[in-house]
Amino acid sequence: MNVSIRSFVVLLAMAPCIHAKAAACPDRPVETLQIRSSTLCLFIDDPTPSRRQLLRTWAERSANIVADYYGRFPAPLAVLRLDSMDGSGVGGGRTMNESGLVIHVSVGRDATSQVLSNDWVLVHEMVHLALPEVGRRHNWLAEGLAVYVEGIARAQYGNREIADVWAEDRRSMPMGLPREGEGGMDQTPTWGRTYWGGALYCLQAEIAIREQTGNRVGLQTALQAILVETGGYGFERDIDEVLRIGDAATGTRVLEDLYQQIKTAPQAPDLGSLWSRLGVPKDPKTQPFDDHAPLAAIRIAITAPRKS
Numbered sequence: 001m002n003v004s005i006r007s008f009v010v011l012l013a014m015a016p017c018i019h020a021k022a023a024a025c026p027d028r029p030v031e032t033l034q035i036r037s038s039t040l041c042l043f044i045d046d047p048t049p050s051r052r053q054l055l056r057t058w059a060e061r062s063a064n065i066v067a068d069y070y071g072r073f074p075a076p077l078a079v080l081r082l083d084s085m086d087g088s089g090v091g092g093g094r095t096m097n098e099s100g101l102v103i104h105v106s107v108g109r110d111a112t113s114q115v116l117s118n119d120w121v122l123v124h125e126m127v128h129l130a131l132p133e134v135g136r137r138h139n140w141l142a143e144g145l146a147v148y149v150e151g152i153a154r155a156q157y158g159n160r161e162i163a164d165v166w167a168e169d170r171r172s173m174p175m176g177l178p179r180e181g182e183g184g185m186d187q188t189p190t191w192g193r194t195y196w197g198g199a200l201y202c203l204q205a206e207i208a209i210r211e212q213t214g215n216r217v218g219l220q221t222a223l224q225a226i227l228v229e230t231g232g233y234g235f236e237r238d239i240d241e242v243l244r245i246g247d248a249a250t251g252t253r254v255l256e257d258l259y260q261q262i263k264t265a266p267q268a269p270d271l272g273s274l275w276s277r278l279g280v281p282k283d284p285k286t287q288p289f290d291d292h293a294p295l296a297a298i299r300i301a302i303t304a305p306r307k308s
């Protein structure tokens, strides 16, 4: 009973801090969104009320997808600037640390709620907030994580079909394999290696962590710990330190060992064998998954809906 009274007093004492953060948006945002204990300062250049409502819903849902995956939104305060462009799609996104964390995304003036519901860009950018800056040479880790986590987090939330996530992985991960003459991950800044080679590292790590822990924990546990212990994108950290933190959380050495294997030497795992061990068919959108495959339980656990 003493403990609960103390907790209540501590909570009361903390309340002004949380409120102070909410007041810290720069300039005057169109809206301030509370995502758990974080504040998202939303700037929208279009004054139309219906358009603002549409974009607000999208921003809030994307932030909740990322917060559910990480157990919290990955920054106490972030600015989100949504700029209009021609068309109906979602354009490029950028996440920057310019005296504060800022995400810029361009959105077509004719974008519908359906388009925004299927969007990957904003979740991808928000995932960038969860990893500290590890240096340009290791950009493959930042982009690979953003690519990999976007699909998994949206599937867990129910915002993306599980079959669609595996279909894209199966289709796109070959782009992450080294080409003739290419070196290790730290030496090859090509687009395919950076994005899909990085995502392949994440998938390999995910599987190895789950194999070594009896499918009890996965990459998600490592990434949550990295966020908590480093503070995420607003901070700079050495890549080895980041991977060590992730490994300590899962009680393995998977992230560090796999990095040592791929950092300076090209590595081309047999993807055909990987998909068949996971039970992922050639076309997951039209063919059934093989739930008797040796790694089927791991595949199912990766995208299982979160119990929230």
Ligand SMILES: [Zn+2]
Pocket (backbone or CB within 6 Å): 124, 125, 128, 142, 143, 146
């Ligand atoms: Zn990115």
